[in-house]
Amino acid sequence: NRRRDWQWKLAHELTDRFDVLYFETLNLKGMQRLWGRKIGDLALAEFLSILEWVAAKKSKRVVYIDQWFPSSKTCSECGYVLNELKLKERQWSCPSCSTEHDRDLNAALNIKSVGASTDSLGDVRQSQTAIAV
Numbered sequence: 001n002r003r004r005d006w007q008w009k010l011a012h013e014l015t016d017r018f019d020v021l022y023f024e025t026l027n028l029k030g031m032q033r034l035w036g037r038k039i040g041d042l043a044l045a046e047f048l049s050i051l052e053w054v055a056a057k058k059s060k061r062v063v064y065i066d067q068w069f070p071s072s073k074t075c076s077e078c079g080y081v082l083n084e085l086k087l088k089e090r091q092w093s094c095p096s097c098s099t100e101h102d103r104d105l106n107a108a109l110n111i112k113s114v115g116a117s118t119d120s121l122g123d124v125r126q127s128q129t130a131i132a133v
């Protein structure tokens, strides 16, 4: 119950702050196999269905991008794509433009720009506001 209450509060907070929310359609079954219970406890799928419901009520939008887009391995500055980025690597430096990336922030910026461009909002890469789940 406590988790569900938190999910509803977070859904309201996010939809109050943002008009459009972008997410990767993650392979949850695959992640659960890799990381065990942890990801199951997050109940991301449950949260997303609550978020979609709240967003619809407030005329906000939840947009999903292709789960196969390499959001973590793509440089959000220049578009260079790494061949490999291990899960434990939380920071990386782009071999093309030398930008230092935080793995999650870089992925969030990529998800936002891919989501926005597929959502006809244009290129929003210059904006520093990003969220990730």
Ligand SMILES: [Zn+2]
Pocket (backbone or CB within 6 Å): 075, 076, 077, 078, 079, 080, 094, 095, 096, 097, 098, 099
């Ligand atoms: Zn780069």
